Amino acid sequence: MKIISTAAVVRPVHVPKEQRKVVSVLLWLLVVPALVWLVLRVGGWERGLLVQLMAFTPYVALWSLVPTVLAVGFRRWPTAAVAFAIVLAFAVLVMPRARTSDQGPSQGVELHVMTSNMRIGGADPATIVRLVRENKVDVLALQEFSPSGRRGLEKNGLLELLPYSSLGDEPGASGSGIYSRFPLTGAGDRRYGGGFRQAYGTIQPLGAGPVLFESVHPRAPVTLPENRLWQADLAEEPQPEADGPPRVLLGDFNATLDHRSMRKLVDAGYRDAGDATGTGLVTTWPYMEHRGVPKVTIDHVLVDRRIGVRQMSAHRIPNTDHRALIAVITVPAA
Template sequence: MGDVQQLYDQVDTDQDLYGDWQREDSLRARPLFTVLWLITLAVIGVMVLRMTPNGLDGKKYIPVVVAFVPWMACVSAVTLVCALIGRRRALAVVCTLCLLTQLCWHWGYIWTSDERTHELPSVSSLTGGSADRYARVMTLNTKNGLADAQQIVRTVREEHVEVLTLQEANTGLLQRLAAAGLGSVLPYSVVAAPTGHDNGGVNVLYTAAKPVSTTGDLIAIEASSVPSACVRMASRTVCFGSVHPFSPRPRNQGLWNSGLDSIAKLQSNARLFVLMGDFNSTWDHASFRFLLGDRFVDAGEQNGSWFHMTYPSNVTLFGGRVKVPSLVEVDHIVHDRSVVVGDLETVTVAGSDHKALLGTLDVEG
């Protein structure tokens, strides 16, 4: 009996030790999960800002923070894994709800309900003629005209681009593009007239086909003027525009809202539009979604082909040893619902702080 009692005593001792170890592990993990809770609360705060309505989403640093909403899903996913490993049920539930909400917001980037985007021809098969229904289009913010003109022309040739829009262009860039031979592939152009509120330069639009009409000032806007060219494609006339509203920096926030609202007025215009450029806003900004309204769609959000981040580009840290990835999707191809834009692609262009965004347009999709 004495041996049996000793065995029971030993088991009790082992259980006490195991309980002590568990308590010690819990105490050591407590600071970690406190940090994870704080991170989750910060994510929730960003998500609340994302729901700020149009007109109020341009206050202070709200638009800058909201631009990074897509990355909150990554933060929530990592925190959820840690919560599951640590058996923190409440934290896991909150992270799951955050993650599901973020996935719902960005479902169009994951899955497309428009099967027409899968039926577009390959880039290599595009003929480059205006008589058909297809056209490869491209937009690029040239960073005060510093983008590599030869690379722009080379990309236009390789991608069979028929419509090119540029932002922040200047006389020097236009001359370099001409010298690089852009006129031989895109002979028609519309250059917006300089104004007192240009942001970084003027907007420019090039086309392969002769436009049926052009204007250097499509809408009244407190930003660089919007040049437009209407081109006949198959049985339809498409009006292309190069846009660049102000960025939402604190000193520009009133101009940022008013610029996007000015573009939104095109919803009542009877013409068929494809608007391309640096919108200085993302799908998560209420002002951008207001611009789209019920009429326009953002090609990136409709394609189900993930995000096409365009800014920043060509940025490095620590003397060039660390390359900064593109983090936000501020360059867009916005179009009427009756046409299709797919096969999206980004291209890094030397000299610019934005990537070029390309897509294939089907006007009879």
């Protein structure tokens, strides 16, 4: 295979001597913001408005190619070297999510799990039930789960597929629920500091040991006070316990893998299903409103490292701004 260098592809631009200094300054004005963003991302120093902005890191990584190409075109080699180093650093941070990595154990009992934010219960229940049926979903986690959403799902036959449940439905965006094909023990829900409820329960599939599931929905970091609640909610999410059953957290985390709080939770003993299967850059929000806002990946399936991940896919559901996630996981055999 013939390799063509960037310098050969980008035609040099000849600039009069008196304009070279201006060009150099303009190029650095393009490079420095990307460098600052990179430093903040690596250091995990997002604060205030930066919490929301950090979700767009994959887009900044792509944009960082622009000053690199321009610097090569204008033969500003020091600038090009710095810009290229920034591109490489962003690639190291972002690109692993686009390829399969450590998917964990392949032996065990296969389960199909799904999570969906119902947008204050308004998501189309028929579509959710159809996805459960067609994908043979064993456990369904719901966020923004309202009494009307519950009635709609059950009217469309959800209980025929997933007859067991742990439900914390309530009006507004704070409700949560879990439906299961298998009996649930220790079922309940807890209200986190941000005000949202998270339903949980333990199942024991045929041939497997017990597995603890929780429907996750921390507060969204929309304002400065809510930033603190969001961070506290993520810090309070349950962590795997070596002497306890394996855990699965799935839901709307209101965070991407570019947020330090999210990475800290994953590093506590989980693997992100999207990251493991090469679908970590598949976006999940927003898909209704917020026109012009770049789509980001804030819904996740996190599995205890004792659990393997085989597949993950995203699915559009009418009347909700989140895409649902369906993952195929392998839990330890009994």
